[in-house]
Amino acid sequence: MTTTNTELNSIAAQEYRYGFVTDIEADVAPKGLNEDTIRWISAKKNEPQFMLDWRLKAFRHWETLVEADSTPTWANVSYPPIDYQDIIYYSAPKAKEKLESLDEVDPELLRTYEKLGIPLDEQKRLAGVAVDAIFDSVSIATTFREELSKHGIIFCSFSEALQERPDLIRKHLGSVVPYSDNFYAALNAAVFSDGSFCYIPKGVRCPLELTTYFRINTAETGQFERTLIIAEEGSYVSYLEGCSAPMRDENQLHAAVVELIAHDNAEIKYSTIQNWYPGDRDGRGGIYNFVTKRGKCQGKNSKISWTQVETGSAITWKYPSVILQGDDSIGEFYSVALTKGRQQADTGTKMIHVGRNTRSRIISKGISGGRGNNTYRGLVRVMPKADNARNFTQCDSLLIGDQCGAHTTPYVEVRNNTAHLEHEAYTSRVDEDMLFYCNQRGLSTEDAQSLIINGFCKEVFRKLPFEFAVEATRLLDLNLEGTVG
Amino acid sequence: MLEIRDLHASIDGVNILKGVNLRINAGETHAVMGPNGSGKSTLAFVLAGKPGYAVTSGQVTYDGVDLLGLAPEERARAGVFLSFQHPVEVPGVRLDQFLRAGFNALQKSRGAAELDPLKFDRLLRQRVKTVNVDPAMTKRAVNEGFSGGEKKRNEMLQMAVLEPKLAILDEPDSGLDVDALRTVAQGINGLRTTENALLLVTHYQRILNHVVPDFVHVLVNGRIVKSGGKELALEIESEGYDKYEQPRGEALPSPA
Ligand SMILES: Nc1ncnc2c1ncn2[C@@H]1O[C@H](COP(=O)(O)OP(=O)(O)O)[C@@H](O)[C@H]1O
Ligand SMILES: [Mg+2]
Numbered sequence: 001m002t003t004t005n006t007e008l009n010s011i012a013a014q015e016y017r018y019g020f021v022t023d024i025e026a027d028v029a030p031k032g033l034n035e036d037t038i039r040w041i042s043a044k045k046n047e048p049q050f051m052l053d054w055r056l057k058a059f060r061h062w063e064t065l066v067e068a069d070s071t072p073t074w075a076n077v078s079y080p081p082i083d084y085q086d087i088i089y090y091s092a093p094k095a096k097e098k099l100e101s102l103d104e105v106d107p108e109l110l111r112t113y114e115k116l117g118i119p120l121d122e123q124k125r126l127a128g129v130a131v132d133a134i135f136d137s138v139s140i141a142t143t144f145r146e147e148l149s150k151h152g153i154i155f156c157s158f159s160e161a162l163q164e165r166p167d168l169i170r171k172h173l174g175s176v177v178p179y180s181d182n183f184y185a186a187l188n189a190a191v192f193s194d195g196s197f198c199y200i201p202k203g204v205r206c207p208l209e210l211t212t213y214f215r216i217n218t219a220e221t222g223q224f225e226r227t228l229i230i231a232e233e234g235s236y237v238s239y240l241e242g243c244s245a246p247m248r249d250e251n252q253l254h255a256a257v258v259e260l261i262a263h264d265n266a267e268i269k270y271s272t273i274q275n276w277y278p279g280d281r282d283g284r285g286g287i288y289n290f291v292t293k294r295g296k297c298q299g300k301n302s303k304i305s306w307t308q309v310e311t312g313s314a315i316t317w318k319y320p321s322v323i324l325q326g327d328d329s330i331g332e333f334y335s336v337a338l339t340k341g342r343q344q345a346d347t348g349t350k351m352i353h354v355g356r357n358t359r360s361r362i363i364s365k366g367i368s369g370g371r372g373n374n375t376y377r378g379l380v381r382v383m384p385k386a387d388n389a390r391n392f393t394q395c396d397s398l399l400i401g402d403q404c405g406a407h408t409t410p411y412v413e414v415r416n417n418t419a420h421l422e423h424e425a426y427t428s429r430v431d432e433d434m435l436f437y438c439n440q441r442g443l444s445t446e447d448a449q450s451l452i453i454n455g456f457c458k459e460v461f462r463k464l465p466f467e468f469a470v471e472a473t474r475l476l477d478l479n480l481e482g483t484v485g
Numbered sequence: 486m487l488e489i490r491d492l493h494a495s496i497d498g499v500n501i502l503k504g505v506n507l508r509i510n511a512g513e514t515h516a517v518m519g520p521n522g523s524g525k526s527t528l529a530f531v532l533a534g535k536p537g538y539a540v541t542s543g544q545v546t547y548d549g550v551d552l553l554g555l556a557p558e559e560r561a562r563a564g565v566f567l568s569f570q571h572p573v574e575v576p577g578v579r580l581d582q583f584l585r586a587g588f589n590a591l592q593k594s595r596g597a598a599e600l601d602p603l604k605f606d607r608l609l610r611q612r613v614k615t616v617n618v619d620p621a622m623t624k625r626a627v628n629e630g631f632s633g634g635e636k637k638r639n640e641m642l643q644m645a646v647l648e649p650k651l652a653i654l655d656e657p658d659s660g661l662d663v664d665a666l667r668t669v670a671q672g673i674n675g676l677r678t679t680e681n682a683l684l685l686v687t688h689y690q691r692i693l694n695h696v697v698p699d700f701v702h703v704l705v706n707g708r709i710v711k712s713g714g715k716e717l718a719l720e721i722e723s724e725g726y727d728k729y730e731q732p733r734g735e736a737l738p739s740p741a
Pocket of ligand 1: 496497499501519520521522523524525526527528
């Protein structure tokens with residue numbers, strides 16, 4: 001066992017250990033949302049005209065959705081209506097114009113990331129991780145940029161990419177998730193403030209894990225980031241994002257959009273460890289995590305894998321999807337979603353088989369404890385021309401205690417009779433008898449629980465880069481402290 | 486090694502154990518026999534510390550310490566092992582990993598070296614032979630989809646790995662055919678030493694032909710009503726429990 005009892009107990013005393021607030025001066029947009037807010041944000045970021053035009057189109061579309069009252073309602077989650085005029089749409093730490101190196105980053109900020117365990121320090125190079133950190137609305141520092149640029153890889157904040165490679169953005173932005181896709185995608189397109197951009201040229205295997213760390217700090221702020229990853233022919237990239245936020249009594253909105261594009265023979269691995277503040281025991285506060293993530297396997301024989309470990313947020317609403325357009329392309333979704341306390345998660349994936357011989361694999365592991373509510377919602381769609389499409393779906397649930405809930409809602413739409421689909425599911429419950437059996441073999445309850453959860457999640461953890469698998473295990477252990485007994 | 490004095494225990498407010506006395510020394514094998522519902526499993530669970538069992542009076546001393554004051558995992562680390570009448574499934578957790586975690590927890594609490602997966606695997610393969618189980622079993626999830634016989638053998642394997650000082654075996658024979666019974670019994674005998682002790686709980690006499698006890702106690706309605714040598718088991722085999730099941734005044738004292 002890696003953790004001792006005393007360690008676990010002392011850590012358990014802090015319920016959410018990332019809940020501190022950084023005292024830093026911020027450049028904040030006026031509360032509320034109208035065309036002026038959007039012009040303000042766009043001007044602040046010195047954006048090209050096409051960008052502002054796109055934002056405004058998105059905003060006008062979003063307004064029609066608000067008027068028609070078409071916030072998504074099909075998810076198995078409940079929350080009071082969100083007042084979109086009561087949110088701050090842009091908040092940036094006041095800083096020097098342009099940062100040349102880490103030395104110029106506000107030390108207070110660096111300390112924040114240190115507390116969060118983010119390897120901003122270039123020395124962490126050895127760990128093979130390049131980091132982009134987003135604090136409230138803007139990107140703070142991107143490490144190893146030089147090293148990456150030697151390979152022709154661009155890894156920077158979205159704002160910088162907009163200045164330096166507007167051509168790439170213009171070509172790809174909205175090509176996988178159009179602003180009209182859904183309510184939150186439209187909102188994001190209108191007001192997104194920053195995010196990560198990543199471009200891997202033809203034939204290049206990215207030598208580092210690329211990582212973005214998202215942090216919401218300012219109160220009443222929404223975070224709307226946008227990530228775009230383009231993998232050219234024959235390239236490979238592994239990208240990981242982590243998230244946290246201070247503890248606050250009011251809910252905060254996080255509505256991100258991620259678009260991935262994989263060309264012929266390219267592979268994108270996208271991993272998420274999401275630990276936004278989940279709210280307190282009684283369901284007060286916490287992040288509303290309403291995210292649209294989609295990848296397009298545009299090229300032949302391309303591959304996109306989503307791996308997610310979702311432990312935080314009051315509400316998670318998220319369906320990382322893959323459009324399997326290129327023949328022989330592969331889409332994968334590996335997910336661990338944990339809900340406890342009053343947390344609600346409605347998450348899953350969509351695999352859209354368009355090309356021939358396309359394959360998809362879905363492994364979903366839902367863990368519920370306390371009074372948590374966990375729903376897997378997945379869609380496998382096979383289009384008429386997708387000959388010999390294959391899908392394997394496994395969605396399992398682990399219930400801890402007897403007050404929590406798990407639901408699985410798999411949808412299947414097959415329009416080609418050569419398709420081959422398999423579905424498996426099982427539910428198990430961690431109860432006193434199981435824990436006593438483990439105790440009787442010398443294991444503490446914490447260690448037993450950790451063993452059971454690791455066993456349950458191993459197919460997903462195996463897909464994470466090693467150090468993140470360790471982090472994910474630790475997060476689950478911490479989050480489940482005190483759920484039983 | 487173990488001394489139980491006037492032990493009373495209840496579940497959900499119902500008294501199940503009504504004054505059990507028992508003394509076990511190192512090197513001894515004690516059989517507790519009794520009809521269904523007499524409290525045999527309750528006694529085993531109370532000794533192992535299962536939550537939900539309230540000890541209303543009495544004491545249990547194990548190696549000079551108050552056993553009832555220890556958490557279940559502390560009892561396990563102190564060398565108390567319970568072979569479950571109904572072993573529990575631990576889904577998704579591979580038996581070898583489960584056993585290594587338990588073994589290392591015991592080692593750690595004794596200040597002994599923990600074993601890495603390779604070293605532990607060597608030890609495990611050897612113990613697999615001792616109790617004669619299929620090595621493939623160790624790569625499966627704990628008890629998941631195991632047959633009744635496999636579950637019982639698994640309990641013996643775990644005992645062989647953890648090498649308890651006091652092993653409480655709750656009906657290790659139930660549900661086994663003759664061959665399986667012989668294997669399990671051989672496994673148990675292979676683990677008997679002069680240092681450890683065995684408390685063998687059983688409904689039927691037949692396992693006692695293979696694992697020969699030094700003492701036999703008859704538990705009826707939460708009390709030990711008679712104690713004797715191994716011949717007492719044979720007497721019960723031929724006469725049944727009927728004559729003990731009449732309400733009686735006082736429990737008979739157990740052998741000192
Ligand atoms: N959870 C429980 N709640 C109430 N009574 C129980 C519970 N478990 C066992 N009992 C009762 O306790 C008595 C002894 O049970 P047990 O110790 O399992 O007997 P044995 O192992 O000798 O067959 C039985 O009458 C049984 O019905
Ligand atoms: Mg019993």
